[in-house]
Amino acid sequence: MQADTKTIKKSFAKSIDKYSEHAVVQNLTAKILATEIAKIETDFKTVLEIGAGAGVLTEQVREKLCFETFFANDLTEKSEKYVKKILPSSKFFAGDFRRINFRQKFDLIISNAVFQWFDNPEKVFSMCKNLLNPNGILAFTTFDKDNFSELKNITGLTLDYKTADEWKVLLGKDFEIIFDHGFEHVLYFDNPLEILAHLKNTGVNSLSEKPFSVLQVKKLCENYRHAYPDLRLTYKPLVFIVRNTAD
Numbered sequence: 001m002q003a004d005t006k007t008i009k010k011s012f013a014k015s016i017d018k019y020s021e022h023a024v025v026q027n028l029t030a031k032i033l034a035t036e037i038a039k040i041e042t043d044f045k046t047v048l049e050i051g052a053g054a055g056v057l058t059e060q061v062r063e064k065l066c067f068e069t070f071f072a073n074d075l076t077e078k079s080e081k082y083v084k085k086i087l088p089s090s091k092f093f094a095g096d097f098r099r100i101n102f103r104q105k106f107d108l109i110i111s112n113a114v115f116q117w118f119d120n121p122e123k124v125f126s127m128c129k130n131l132l133n134p135n136g137i138l139a140f141t142t143f144d145k146d147n148f149s150e151l152k153n154i155t156g157l158t159l160d161y162k163t164a165d166e167w168k169v170l171l172g173k174d175f176e177i178i179f180d181h182g183f184e185h186v187l188y189f190d191n192p193l194e195i196l197a198h199l200k201n202t203g204v205n206s207l208s209e210k211p212f213s214v215l216q217v218k219k220l221c222e223n224y225r226h227a228y229p230d231l232r233l234t235y236k237p238l239v240f241i242v243r244n245t246a247d
């Protein structure tokens with residue numbers, strides 16, 4: 001399934017205060033992304049971050065890259081406070097990235113753990129291409145097809161994650177791929193309820209439109225324990241850095 005923008009906004013707005021502390025894997029992917037960008041280039045004039053949230057990637061970029069102007073966007077206006085705390089002179093655009101009319105071009109567009117929420121990544125890539133200066137860089141992380149395979153097996157709920165190869169085909173139409181990397185990161189929990197709390201605190205509960213009933217939660221916990229006694233939750237992150245080659 002693909003969650004609708006209203007549900008995504010609501011669920012991230014709710015989780016934003018707890019997000020950084022619980023988003024173990026997103027913290028890791030932000031670190032990898034910023035480190036890999038810095039190996040390619042460290043100085044940029046204008047940077048745009050899509051879906052900045054609580055500023056997990058913003059923080060990494062401040063540490064590892066140099067830039068003159070930082071622009072940030074998120075569906076929820078609550079994100080502005082977090083971004084401004086890290087980069088007080090940044091400019092913030094609240095709303096759906098796909099609907100914002102940016103008036104300038106960028107040298108670097110970054111995004112951590114956001115692109116899986118777009119039901120039309122092709123459109124987003126062509127927007128990014130139009131927003132990038134020649135030779136500008138788009139760098140983002142997302143998740144592979146088997147992300148949260150445990151949840152999919154138990155509940156049937158999943159986002160329409162793409163495979164690494166599907167992402168590469170889409171990216172190859174508009175960009176030169178200069179870095180791509182996929183890996184697996186497994187988190188272990190003491191209790192199935194902790195898994196549900198982890199998903200809620202990282203905004204992922206927007207997978208289902210209605211909250212689970214008490215009975216559904218009980219059944220889910222039983223099924224999880226039965227299918228995965230070690231109470232694992234598998235993340236499959238993907239990291240891409242691509243360049244806007246001249247047409």
Ligand SMILES: C[S@@+](CC[C@H](N)C(=O)[O-])C[C@H]1O[C@@H](n2cnc3c(N)ncnc32)[C@H](O)[C@@H]1O
Pocket residue numbers: 005008009012013023026027030050051052053054055056057058073074075076079095096097098111112113114117202203
């Ligand atoms: C998993 S969080 C990632 C937050 C942050 N990028 C990080 O490094 O942890 C996903 C973020 O993407 C934002 N988002 C989702 N769809 C969006 C859209 N269409 N336009 C702008 N932001 C969006 C959500 O509001 C949320 O803050």
